[in-house]
Amino acid sequence: MSQLMFVDGVLRILRAAAPVSDWTAQLRLKASLKRAAGTGDRDRKAGRILSSAVLLNAGIELATKHAETAGTPLQSMKHVRDGAMIAMLALMPMRRRAYAGLRIGHSVLVAENEILIALPEELTKSGQPWEAVVPSQIDPLLRRYLNEARPMFMARGNQDHDILWVGERGTIYTQDYLGCRISECTEKMTGVRVPPHFFRDAAATTLARTSPKGARLIRPVLAHSGFGTAERHYIHAQTIEAGRDYATLISKMKKGKR
Structure with missing residues (x-):
């Protein structure tokens, strides 16, 4: 398609x-x-769009509890990396190409008080630069990966490059392998196989379900140039809110009859 x-x-x-x-x-x-494309598989996402909160919690648990109980230091650091990847993507839902292409000192700028993600225009679909500070919930996870896990991996493979996400011997994660790894880890933690692109759907759906105002955040969060996706979810959010108001009204009417 x-x-x-x-x-x-x-x-x-x-x-x-x-x-x-x-x-x-x-x-x-x-x-x-x-x-070959047909009309697209409309059911491929059925049951696979989890809320961003679920994905965030899965990443945090993998990077903390699972890392603490791992059998070896190497396995512990792998959990730290995988958990950080999932948690960060849950709150900063970048496209797979951009996520795999993050570079320390270029698109990942680490300061004492914050970590800034700065995507150049060639890594965004809109063709516009995109910047955001790593949220406080995942800042410690990313810092532990940068300070402990990644240096271990780089040393094991005698690697020297600035790509953020690497394998256990410091080799660069390709887009395809990154996608497979995230899918495998989300299935392990949630029981649902969630590829990187579905994190963007999760963010849009989560925002839409909060309120129509939340739906308006979809465009800047997903770095879209247009308002089409945000508008669709805004209407969806209005429908949800109207449904909630209707249910509340019916509930009050029933109580009044009693």
Whole structure:
């Protein structure tokens, strides 16, 4: 579906720029992608969109309780890393490419009182830079990973680079491996396999369920350039709030009859 959307967008521009050219081959490619994509699997996220609070708690528990009871120092540090990855993504739901591409000293700026995440425009879908301070709930987890776990991993593999998320021998996590690791760990902690992109859905859904005002935070939190997603969740939040008000009204009416 993503490939179809990309090809369709490019083809629209090309046909507008050169309307007399023969785009038959490209149109066939688009048609092939459309057949392969179908209408999309609407059920693929069913039951897999947890609240951000659940994902945050899963990450914190993995990085603390599980790390403390691990059988070896290496296993403990792996829990610290995995827990920090999940907890941070729960409150800072970046796209997988951006998350895997975080670099210490470039997009991860560590100061004494705060850690700043600064994504350059090439790592955001909107093409606009995005900055946010690491929330206080996960600051200690990330610092422990940076100060204890990551140095251990880098030393074991004799590695020297600035990529944030690394394997147990300091090797750089690719986007695919990062996604698999997060999915495996969320399944272990929650019973539900949650890939990185679903963390963004979790954030939008969680905000929408709080209130219509919360839904308005979706755009800056997810670094969207447009208001489409935020508007859909805003309407969803209004519906939820109206339902709550209606239920409260009915409850009061029932009590009045008694």
